[in-house]
Amino acid sequence: MNKINILFFATMRTRAKRSSLELEIKSDTNVAELKEIITAKIPALEASLHHTLVSINREYAFDEDIIPENAEIALFPPVSGG
Amino acid sequence: MKPSPFPTIFSITEDEIDLNTLLDKITLTSTGAAAIFTGMVRGKTSRTGKAQGIKYAPHETTYLEYEAYKPMAEEKMLQVAKEIREKWGVVEGIAIVQRIGKLYPRTPTVLIACTASHRDTGVFEAARYGIDRLKEIVPVWKKEIMPDGEEWVEGEYIPTEK
Numbered sequence: 214m215n216k217i218n219i220l221f222f223a224t225m226r227t228r229a230k231r232s233s234l235e236l237e238i239k240s241d242t243n244v245a246e247l248k249e250i251i252t253a254k255i256p257a258l259e260a261s262l263h264h265t266l267v268s269i270n271r272e273y274a275f276d277e278d279i280i281p282e283n284a285e286i287a288l289f290p291p292v293s294g295g
Numbered sequence: 296m297k298p299s300p301f302p303t304i305f306s307i308t309e310d311e312i313d314l315n316t317l318l319d320k321i322t323l324t325s326t327g328a329a330a331i332f333t334g335m336v337r338g339k340t341s342r343t344g345k346a347q348g349i350k351y352a353p354h355e356t357t358y359l360e361y362e363a364y365k366p367m368a369e370e371k372m373l374q375v376a377k378e379i380r381e382k383w384g385v386v387e388g389i390a391i392v393q394r395i396g397k398l399y400p401r402t403p404t405v406l407i408a409c410t411a412s413h414r415d416t417g418v419f420e421a422a423r424y425g426i427d428r429l430k431e432i433v434p435v436w437k438k439e440i441m442p443d444g445e446e447w448v449e450g451e452y453i454p455t456e457k
């Protein structure tokens with residue numbers, strides 16, 4: 214098993230009503246599978262997950278990417294800084 | 296890649312953006328030009344338009360509240376600076392600063408400055424590229440607080456690579 218920490222920002226944090234979540238996942242889990250696991254834990258996120266950006270260890274990540282050991286994951290909407 | 300001998304300043308901060316201090320840090324003895332872009336909170340939006348994918352109509356803004364995923368935001372600012380240097384080898388110093396927290400109308404929220412030996416080196420374009428990329432890949436978000444409610448502003452750019 215792989216213990217990971219998930220961070221939520223902006224609308225994702227508001228909808229999840231929390232800023233982080235610790236999870237244990239199987240070692241070969243990819244980003245798409247992780248989204249399903251998160252949705253099962255926090256159903257309020259289901260509607261927004263299709264346009265959510267995901268990062269793994271502070272780099273953008275995509276559905277087929279495998280989650281590495283002890284990863285820091287973040288879920289957030291397209292950015293709006295400036 | 297060998298490290299650039301030129302200064303690169305980048306930060307996410309809750310403090311006021313101090314242009315003179317930043318400019319001093321990116322000015323070398325060979326520098327003769329600086330292109331500076333700074334954005335500020337607009338209290339009154341008078342035109343209809345589209346920014347970061349969101350359609351807006353004329354309205355008033357009480358303040359904006361900025362939030363950042365700080366460690367990733369700073370890494371992505373460094374990536375923006377690296378991309379600028381790959382495209383404009385003449386750029387000497389680069390400063391990229393995003394202020395976060397509660398920011399009221401007329402307050403500068405972001406600054407990007409590039410320096411070079413002369414103004415005709417592409418330094419204007421380099422600064423323009425910097426602010427455009429920051430708005431695409433640096434993980435910062437703002438919530439707009441208006442007299443009659445509040446709303447998170449979401450961008451539209453979907454990154455296709457790390």
